[in-house]
Amino acid sequence: MFSIKIDKEKCKSCKLCVDICPGHVFRASKEFNRMGYHYIETDGSASCTGCKRCVTLCPDAAIEIYLEEGDEKEKRDEDRSHP
Numbered sequence: 001m002f003s004i005k006i007d008k009e010k011c012k013s014c015k016l017c018v019d020i021c022p023g024h025v026f027r028a029s030k031e032f033n034r035m036g037y038h039y040i041e042t043d044g045s046a047s048c049t050g051c052k053r054c055v056t057l058c059p060d061a062a063i064e065i066y067l068e069e070g071d072e073k074e075k076r077d078e079d080r081s082h083p
C-alpha cells in the first residue's frame, strides 16, 4: 500500500498527474491554495500502484510517494530471504 503526499502550496493545477495516473487517484480540489490554484488532492491511495509517474512528471515537484511502513518491513524481510 502506497501513501501519496501532495504539497498543495506547490501545485499549479496543470493536471498532468490527473492524466498520467493509471489508478485515477487525483482530482482538483474545490479549494484554492495561496497562489490561487485549485490544488490537486487524492481520493485515497487504494488504487496507487507506486509507479511514480506522477512524481516524475509533476513540474513543481509537489508529489511524493511512500511505501507504507508495514509494506516496507515486508519488503526488507523479502529481500533478506532472497540474497
Ligand code: SF4
Binding pocket: 002, 004, 020, 021, 022, 023, 024, 025, 047, 048, 049, 050, 051, 052, 053, 054, 055, 065
Ligand atoms: S505512483 Fe503511479 S499510481 Fe500512484 S498516484 Fe502516482 S501515477 Fe498514480
Ligand code: SF4
Binding pocket: 006, 010, 011, 012, 013, 014, 015, 016, 017, 018, 040, 057, 058, 059, 060, 061, 062, 063
Ligand atoms: S502535476 Fe503537480 S503541479 Fe500539476 S496538477 Fe499535479 S500536483 Fe499539481
